[in-house]
Amino acid sequence: MTANPVYEFTEREQHILKLLVDHYIEQGTPVGSRTLSRLPGIDISAASVRxxxxxxxxMGLLKSPHTSSGRVPTSAAFRVFVDKLLDVKPPEKGTIEHIRTLLDPSLNDQALVKIASNYLSNFTRMAGMVTVPRREEKPLQQVEFLPLSDQRVLVILIISDDDVQNRIIHVQRNYSKDELAEFARELNEVYLGRPLAEVRDRMRKDLERTREDMGNSMQRMIDVAGQVFGPDEAEDNEDSMLMAGESNLLGHADLGDVSKLRDLFNAFQQKRDIFHLLERCVSADGVQIFIGRESGYDALGECSVVTAPYEINGKLLGVLGVVGPKRMSYAQVIPVVDVTSKLLSAALNMRN
Incomplete structure (x- = not known):
């Protein structure tokens, strides 16, 4: 995201810009000087407002649609509004308790992130999204090997009680059940409890060691384990991100252009760009807001994206948020995204 320009405002300019953006968010129609001059808190004439x-x-903060003499905020105006003029208050206690109740720690990780996405969609009437907890940061609980025919081995990776991976690997020769059991014992002894990312990294280093430095047993174990932990396999975007409520955006007049909607829904369907945007936010501190083309993706040019990371045991594991029109109620959306991420973190921490 490129640096935003710095604007120098008089107190009057700042006040009128805030009133105009507030009114536009609420009404969704171009705002004229006469309308603003009649709002509470304005004590100057319509001509002065004009x-x-x-x-x-x-300054590039307002523009005039062809069909109206009023003005609407530009993306730059929304950025100034969010950064300098917005008064954000915590959600009501009832809202917080409702989210806390929904995010029941007895549910598994997948269910919790799905509930978070659904809630954000329902509350904001926009598209909710969440990346699932990144498996690479989860500790390995156990690895098991079972021999199959034709130089194949079934690998069972136990990440958690509800996250068990089974995969079949091809090896250089057939191994006996006892050999594989010994390999598993040695791997568990060395890597048990370590995050998968660390296991992969250490395994790569072992694979790079010269064969002369290893005994025959260790060479065979590394041959098998190398098929499991290296090379690093990128997680499928389809499985790494959940979305809910995309159809809510059809009800927003700001996104009514058919070609823009088509591009947006194509981005939702492919998920790649949205997922990459969320991945950029994983290490961010707190709520992140992308307005218009700040996201770097043309399909989101008429949208705003509000995200917040969530964590388990101090490790940032994923991001949740909403996609909606630039004319969204930031005062409502920002705090609910923030508190949902914190309550999701709390629920996941109780589980893990």
Whole structure:
């Protein structure tokens, strides 16, 4: 995301910009100087308001649709509004308790992140999204090997009680059940409890060691384990991100352009760009907001994305958030995304 320009405002310009953006978010129609001059808190004439609006338009913060004499905020105006003018308050206690109840720690990780995505979609009437906990950061609980025919081995990786991977690998020769049991015992002894990412890294280093430094048994074990932990396999975007409520966006007039909607829904369907955007936010501190083209993806040019990371035992494991029109209620969306990420973290920590 490129650096945002710095604007110098008079107190009057700042006040009128805030009122205009607030009114536009609420009503969704271009705002004229006469309308603003009648709002509570404005004590200047419509002509004076019009002059200020002209200055704001010259700064690139307002624009005039072809069909109206009123003005609407640009993406830059929404950025100024969010960064400097927005008054964000915590959600009501009832909302927080409702989210806490939904995110029941007795549920498995997949169910919890799905509930979080669904809740954000239902609450905001926009598209909710969440990346599933990144398996690479989870500790290995156990590895088992079972011999199959034709130089194949069944590998059982136990990450957690509800996350067990089975895969078949091809090896250089047939191994006996006892040999594989011994390999598993040695691997568990060395790597048990370590995050998968660390296991992969250490395994690669072992694979790079010269064969002369290893005994025959260790060479065979590394041959087998190398098929399991290296090379690193990228997780499938389809399985790594959940979305809910995409159809909610059809009800927003701001996104009514058919071609733009088509591009947006193609991005939702493919998930790749959305997933990469969320992955950029994993290590971010707190709530991140992308307005318009700040995301770097054309399909999101008319949208805003609000995200927050969640963690388990101090490790950032994923991101949740919403996608909606730039004319979203940031005052409502930002705090609910923030508190949902914190309550999801709390539920996952109780499980893990």
């Amino acid at each position: 002059n200020v609006m002209g200055d704001l338009e010259h």
